[in-house]
Amino acid sequence: MKTVYGRATSSNVQAVMWCLGELELHADRLDFGMDFGGLDTAEFRAMNPNMLVPVLRDGALVLWESAAIVRYLAAEYGNDGFWPANLAHRARLDMWAEWIKTTFGPAFNGRVFWPLLREPDQTRDAAALARAVAEVKPLAERLDARIGRGPWMDGETFSWADILCGYLLYRYFTLDFDRADTPALAAYYDRLCQRPMFERHVMVSYEPLRVRD
Numbered sequence: 001m002k003t004v005y006g007r008a009t010s011s012n013v014q015a016v017m018w019c020l021g022e023l024e025l026h027a028d029r030l031d032f033g034m035d036f037g038g039l040d041t042a043e044f045r046a047m048n049p050n051m052l053v054p055v056l057r058d059g060a061l062v063l064w065e066s067a068a069i070v071r072y073l074a075a076e077y078g079n080d081g082f083w084p085a086n087l088a089h090r091a092r093l094d095m096w097a098e099w100i101k102t103t104f105g106p107a108f109n110g111r112v113f114w115p116l117l118r119e120p121d122q123t124r125d126a127a128a129l130a131r132a133v134a135e136v137k138p139l140a141e142r143l144d145a146r147i148g149r150g151p152w153m154d155g156e157t158f159s160w161a162d163i164l165c166g167y168l169l170y171r172y173f174t175l176d177f178d179r180a181d182t183p184a185l186a187a188y189y190d191r192l193c194q195r196p197m198f199e200r201h202v203m204v205s206y207e208p209l210r211v212r213d
C-alpha cells in the first residue's frame, strides 16, 4: 500500500508520481500543500519536519525529498535497465540527475518560472529576471549537448535518470520566456510527451499557481 502526500501541481510530486507510473506501481495521492494545506500539523510534521511535499509512505517506510524517493522506487522496484546495477554506469547518469536538482532546477524553476508566475508585473524585478533568463541559456545548452541523439539519458534505455532530468521540462518548454536554441533537448521533450505517464503526471497545468495582476 503506497500513499503520496502532495498536490498534483507540485513538480516534485510530479516526479514521484511519474516514476510510480513508469514502474506500474499504484499509489493513492492525497492533496496536501498550498491551498490544500495540511503541512503544518503534528501528523504531517512527524512524516516530514520540513513541512513540504512530496512524502511517500510505502508500508512502514516514510520518505521525503523527491529525488531520494525516485531513487528508492527505482532501486526497490526497477529492473537493471531502469536502475543500473553497475555503480559507475549509474553514477555517470546520476551526476546529471544531481546537476538538474542543484543547478538547472534552481536556475530555471527558482529564478525564472516562479517569478514569472507568482510575482505581479508591477513588482517583479525585471533586471533580475533578465539576468536569470540569460543564466539559464548556457545550462539548457549544456543539457542539450548531453542528450544529443538520445533517445534517453542512458541511450536506448529509459531510466530513473530521465525522470529526474525530465520532470521540469514541461514547465521549461511551455512557459513564455526567451529560451536557448536547443534542438536535442526539444526533441527529447517531444519524446517525453509521448510517454503516457509523463502526460498524465507532469503535463499538468500550472495556471492554478499563477498570481494575477
Ligand SMILES: N[C@@H](CCC(=O)N[C@@H](CS)C(=O)NCC(=O)O)C(=O)O
Pocket (backbone or CB within 6 Å): 010, 011, 012, 013, 032, 033, 034, 035, 039, 051, 052, 053, 054, 064, 065, 066, 067
Ligand atoms: N527538495 C524538496 C523540495 C520540496 C518542495 O519544495 N516542495 C514544495 C512543492 S514543489 C512544497 O512543499 N511547497 C509548499 C506547498 O506546496 O504548500 C523535494 O525535492 O522534495
